[in-house]
Amino acid sequence: MNVLRLLQEVDRRVLYVFLLLAVTLPFFVKFRVPVAISPPTKALYDAIEELPENSFVLFGPDYSAGTRGENGAQTEVLLRHLMLMWHKKKIRFGILAFDPQGKTLAQNISLRLQEEYNKQGYGIKEGVSWVNFGYRVDQQNFVRALVKDVPNTLAKDIHDQPVGALEVMKGIHSAKDVAMILNVNPTNSYTIYIQFMQGPYKIPMGLAPTAVMAPEAFNYLDSGQIVGMLQGLQGAVEYEQMLDTFGRATRASNSLSVAHLLLIGFIILGNIAMVLERSKQRKAGGAA
């Protein structure tokens, strides 16, 4: 087999080995490449910064471990910002998941960040600064009931504590008392929040979709139904840069960058080989 043909038909197992190395090796090197902050990321950051004091944010981690690579990093940066905002403006948040894994994944991140920030004296406390309502089914009907009566619809948090009795829920009765919705979502079920909560009650909403779902969400961004958006892992990297932290998003993005470069490299190599082979064949045909 000649070299040009070989470059067009690289064995898939060779590609797999290269990809494995491209994804794993950057995890062992700690470095940050500055990125440009995209307007949707900046808009989301500004919207959270501008929240009035003592506001309540409804945080929806509607993802499972399958998309943890992107959505986990997005959850971490958003919760990090909300905890910083607790220190600055006493902003509270409540976690409500429509995916059974989402509530646990977000809970673990929240507890880890709480511990990290409390070492710096932030005084963040579950039940006072934030609460996890857990997992609920039937998002559409649940949200329709939630907007009218928050504490009675939610009833209990993940520790079986009555939601209405928690300090974090002070003054939160209906959707009108919610200052912002933040949804981390690898599907398009965020549109249920837009239809039944954001739209009727004019609540600002921020979205963190996976990169593959982001193109669909630009329509809602254009229309103002979404105030800002983190586009996949890259959005989380931009956000980490704005928060001036080096977290899992930046670490993971280095792997992603190398994997993208590898893919682009192979595609270009395959195409160059194809063009060269064709021109060689054409010449050979002409000579004959």
Add this chain to the structure above:
Amino acid sequence: MPVKAPVGPNIGMILLFAVASVVVLGLLMLVPLRFRRPIIRAITFLGGLYATVEFFFPTHPMPTADDPKAVGNFLTFTVQPFGNFTNAILGWTVGLGVINLCQVHGKRLMKGGAGSFNSLAFFLSLVIMTCIGILQKAHPNAINKNLYEILFIGGLSNLDATMFSIVAFYIVSAAYRAFRIRSVEATLLLTTAIIVMLGQIAFGQMLTSWIPKESFFHFLHIDLIRSWILTIPNAAATRAIAFGLGIGGLAVALRIWLGLERGSYFDS
């Protein structure tokens, strides 16, 4: 609005409703086929009518002690019970799914041969996860909670992540073979894909970061080109698709609501 103290599960009521549901289902099964269809259509129509009227009917002030600005209509008070009702229906559908899976895997296990090991794994996973799940809820001690964590986070979550991660390998292999400049359209697609991919990553952005911001050629920054592709041509195309999907969805919903839909689920 006053907050009602959450009540624990009432075992008696749960049993009563479970028996009542089984009786209703049994009665429905006894109904001749030609009468079953109108009953299903009537229930579908009433469900759709309720949701439509509740959502579109004009609202008026309905102040309460805690929320003086509350608004609603004559159906507002039913929204929460209706939500609980649909939750119960969803619970039944999960049960039906489990029965179906048990039937399929049970047959395969009895037959033996290739694939029977997977069916055995299914039954073991189902029984262990169900038992530990109920145990950690009923007796939330450290052992039960840790067992649940091991199964849910250590097992299920990681298996889920692994399944999804494997897709990356197929994507690389498929993209390498499919992205070839065989026609004008393919070249256009390839160029766009490369720009979006490069604009998405830090290393890609470094390629054009040397162009000064004040320069006339600032628009050649790869992240700006990527942003333009996503917000202008891409948004226009996805908006058109969304309109089409919306109108199509509305037509299908109307057909189902009014009992006009035809197909294996509706005619058999």
